[in-house]
Amino acid sequence: MSYDHATIEPRWQAFWDEHETFKAEVDRTRPKYYVLDMFPYPSGSGLHVGHPEGYTATDIMARYKRMNGFNVLHPMGWDSFGLPAERYAMKTGTHPRDRTYECIDNFKRQLKMLGFSYDWSREIATTDPEYFKWTQWIFLQVWGSWYDQDQGKARPIAELPIPAQVQAQGEAAVRAYQDEHRLAYLHDAPVNWCPDLRVVLANEEVAEQVEAGHEVIRVPMHQWMLKITKYAQRLIDDLEDLDWPTSVLEMQRNWIGRSEGAEVVFELEAKQGPASQLRVFTTRPDTLFGATYMVLAPEHPLVETITTAAQRDAIQAYVASTAHRTERERQAAAAEGDKTGVFTGAYAINPVNDQRIPIWIADYVLMGYGTGAIMAVPGHDVRDHAFATTMGLPIVQVVAPAPGDSGGDSINVQAQAYPEPGVAVNSGLINDLPTAEAKAKITQWLADNGKGEARINYKLRDWLFSRQRYWGEPFPLIHKPSGEVASVGVDALPVELPEVEDFNPSETGEPPLAKALAWVELPDGSRRETNTMPQWAGSCWYYLRFCDPRNADAPWSSEAEQYWMPVDLYVGGAEHAVLHLLYARFWHKVLFDLGHVSTREPFQKLVNQGMVLGATYVPRDPQVAAGPKRVFVGDEIEEVQLGDVVEYVHKQTREPLTIQWDKMSKSRGNVVNPDEVIAEYGADTMRLYEMFMGPLEASAPWQPEGVAGCFRFLGRAYRLFFESPKDAEDRARTLAQGEGSERQRRLLHRTIAEVTERVERMAFNTAISSLMVFVRDIEKNDETLGRDAAGIFCQLLAPFAPHLAEELWRALGNSASLTYEPWPKADPAMLVADTWTLVLQVNGKRRGELEIPASLDPKQAKDEITALAMASEAVSRFVGDKSPKRVIYVPGRLVNVVV
Incomplete structure (x- = not known):
């Protein structure tokens, strides 16, 4: 009897839809379990087989938890604002909305084909006005708040204490003071501007456009920024209680980048008004006596002020050339020892020895870290040493190895920097002190003499929140003729995008919305904000909307939020390990401070699935492979069997090739379409193989022979129940009573115990192996499956291959879905x-x-x-x-x- 997946699977998908089998409601009589996939972006190319790996894992857990008595929330929606839809609109004139919803329909079709147990009644898209109304509302909560350092939390801006001298200056001064303290503020921030595309690019988008031949330059633009830096320490501290991969926790900590040190004040030799000082942050204040020059980032606001007339042309040329390099390129060049820079002609005074030291600009110093200025200690910093060597600047030793350290006699800072801790030398009041004591003493001296103070610094920068694009959430703000920025008011939400004919930004970088004058200009002379929010905005809080997605009066009800939150299991790619998670945690903490949510953190347990890799082929000859890169894909390849070995050759040229495994992508041509896999083998087979490839967290190659193996297993399981077409229509074959023989009972209960333990650990590949062993052993011993054992096998199979499990369950005479059947428990006596x-x-x-x-x-x-x-x-x-x-x-x- 053959296993007809093409008939079975659509039947059960229709049944689940008709009966709303997976619909979830608040039910305080049962424990809840909130399992969530990272929001997918619905691209035009649809899903490939790599995408459903994480979705399959969450679905297994959702089905397993339902059978264990949990009230499961398992929703799905769409992160649908995005640059690809806008680019498509710029090329074709098609409205991004039309393209976006076409893509959503295709993604949804593919996901439903796989039988995922989503509660589709909760489906949301970030581009729906009823959704982004509340994205705008959350932004207004951030904009309408300030951070109280004393209380360590955000508070409404109306509660900000206003100094008496500010109040005395009138309403405009009070508003300006409030605006300075808001968590959302306007700032001239450097951005990646692409003149060809007339768009601002995120850092991660730059490389793609440069490869495509587009110029990208750094230019300042008036931007909305969010003060995520106010939450830096809380974002570190609250990681402690999360069940996240160690690697992700470390990436979060490293991105925030907490470091302890001192802020040091260097007086400028030639004071020009307020530009009389340079402040630098250093983690090694004990090396101050070895500071022989200073470096400013080319974007530093003091560069133009302090540069002398003789150096102005050289400085301006260097600043202009630096604008064509991204921060990542500058960091990479600095790491490789490629140092460039220009002397400003200005000097500063070292506060510990009154020495006159030159001030340079160099692109290895970034405005985004510390104060954008450094004191350079080339004897004890590798980057400073490379720069000093290149520029012929002095190098002084101020740290020596501690007594007993190896290599003390061979230290030569002229040849190589010595960045290790040790003992202070040539350092005045801290001579002979070990590094830790020297740091403490010099920091105290700086504070006592008004030349610095102890400081904790973070690498984390404020979040640049503006985009010069059409396809994004409009800011719910207006600019009044007086210069005041005001909210449109909650009653005016959502602020929807106007209909426009041209989706291109202007040549000067003005956003497309700026051209929609009828929308921008208001009757009282005010103008709407014409930037839009970044794609991150909608994906920062979607997990909260899923708790109560049809609420028209609030983004969520307190009852729903307090019942469902936090998310118990969050699964997604490691590429979101830093920014998405950091931004979502930040917004959540602001909402927590303001009393809108009840949990400090949104995601309790996090799992990153590995990548599914696709096959590409390259020349086998190493000399040929080392030349211009040539990559071939499946339809260009022919397999040749040579004894027990399979060789690969190019179909036309017969050139010998070797296989390599890469991330699946349309550009590489190694994408496998799930539609084709499902058509041939069925959704249950694909689900099973996605999990059987290896541990969930590991990357693994997509191998068709493995898919066929999973299909054969399901066919064998099917034949344990059916032996003729008539059986398939009406009932299972005549089965033995109970759980079968003693041997079969022991095998069954061992399988229950193994599958249960492995699903709890999300070790799905080995759980599937246990099911395969069960079927193999029943077949091998030519036993008839006991009726009770057959029912238990259906329950164990259900999370992995739900369509077939439902079919077999029905064949045993059960009329209801097995979705809520209790998960079987192993008899301890049978495990002995x-x-x-x-x-x-x-x-x-x-x-x-x-x-x-x-x-x-x-x-x-x-x-x-x-x-x-x-x-x-x-x-x-x-x-x-x-x-x-x-x-x-x-x-x-x-x-x-x-x-």
Whole structure:
């Protein structure tokens, strides 16, 4: 009897839809379990087989938890604002909305084909006005707040204490003071501007456009920023209680980048008004006596002020050239030792020794870290040493290895920087102190003398929240003729995008919305904000909207949020390990501070699935492969069987090729379409193979022979129940009563125990292996499956292959879905082995094994056990009629017969 997935799977998908099988409601009589996939972006190319790996994992957990009595929330929606839809609109004139919803329809079709148990009644898209109304509302909560350092939390801006001298200056001064303290503020921030595309690019988008031949430059633009830096320490501290991968926790900590040190004040030699000082942050204040020059980032606001007339042309040329390099490019060049820079002509005074030191600009210093200025200590910093060597600047040793450290006599800072801790030398008041004590003493001296203070610094920068694009959430703000920025008011939400004919930004970088004058200009002379929010905005809080997605009066109700939150299991790619998670945590903390949510953190447990890799082929000859890159894909390849080895050749040229595994992508041509896999093998097979490839967190290659193997397993499982077409229509074959034979019962309960334990650990590949072993052993012993055992097998199979499990369950005479059937429990008595294994040796060589009844105690029944061993075929065929010299028995382990 053949397994007809094409008939079975659509039938059960229709059943689940009709009965709303997976719909979730608040129910305080049951424990909740909120399982969530990272929001997918619905691209035009649809899903490839790599996408559903994480979705399959969450679906297994959702189905498993339902069967364990949990009230499961398992929603799906769309992160649908995005640059690809806008680019498509710029090329074709098609409205991004139309393209976006076409893509959503295709993604949804593909996901439903896979039988995922989503509550589709909760479906949301970030581009729906009823959704982004509340995205705008959350932005207004951020904009309408300030961070109270004393209380360590955000508070409404109306509660900000206003100094008396500010109040005395009038309303405009009060508003300006409030605006300075808001968590959302306007700032001239450097951005990646692409003149060809007339768009601002995120850092991660730059490389793609440069490869495509587009110029990208750094230019300042008036931007909305969010003060995520106010939450830096809380974002670190609250990681402690999360069940996240260690690697992700470390990436979060490193991105935030907490460091302890001192802020040091350097007086400028030539004071020009307010530009009389340079402030730098250093983690090594003990090396101040070795500071021989200073460096400013080319974007530093003091560069233009302090540059002398003689150096102005050189400085301006260098600043202009730096604008064509991204921060990542500058960091990479600095790491490789490529140092460039220009002397400003200005000097600063070292506060600890009053020495006059030159001020340079160099692109290895970034405005985004510290103060955008450094004191350079080339004797003890590798980057500073490379720069000083290149520019011929002084190098002074101020740290020596501690007594007893190896290599103390060979330290030569002229040749190589010594960045390690040690003992201060050539350092005045801190001479001979070990590094830790030297840091503390010099920091205190700086504070006592008004030349600095202890400081904690973070690499984390404020979040640039503006985009010069059309396809995004409009800001719910207006700019009044007086210069005041005001909210449109909650009653005016959502602020929807105007209909426009041209989706391109202006040549000067003005957003497309700026051209929609009828929308921008308001009757009272005010103008709407014409930037839009970044794609991150909608994906920062979607998990909250899923709690109560049809609420028209609030983004969520307190009852729903307090019941469902936090998310118990969050699964997605490691590429979101930093920014998405950091931004979502930040917004959540602001909402927590303001009393809108009840949990400090949104995601309790996080799992990153590995990548599914696709095959590409490259020339086998190393010399050819080292030349211009040539990559071939499946339809260009022919497999050639040479004995037991499969070789690959190009179909036309017959060139020998070798296979390599890469991330699936349309550009590489190695994408496998799930539609094709499902058409041939079915959704259950694809789900099973996605999980059987290896551990969930590991990357693995997509291999068609593995898919076929999973299909064969499901076919064998099907044949345990059916033996004729009539059976398939009406009922399962005649099955034995109960759980079958004693052997079958033990196998069944061992399988229950193994699958349960492995699903709890999300070790799905080995859980599937246990199911395969069960079917194999039933087949091998040519047993008829017991009816009760058959029902339990259906329950165990259900999370992995739900369509087939439902079909088999129905065939056993059950009319309802098994979705909410209780998960089976293993009988402990059946898990106690009825035999134990004895190794058989003859003359020290292993000859076989013997199963000994558990009733024979290994220590007490030596004679009986030895007799069984001597009578076994494995021993007797080697011993024959010879008399053993000795029989060595190791209790519970082996018998060795010496002849």
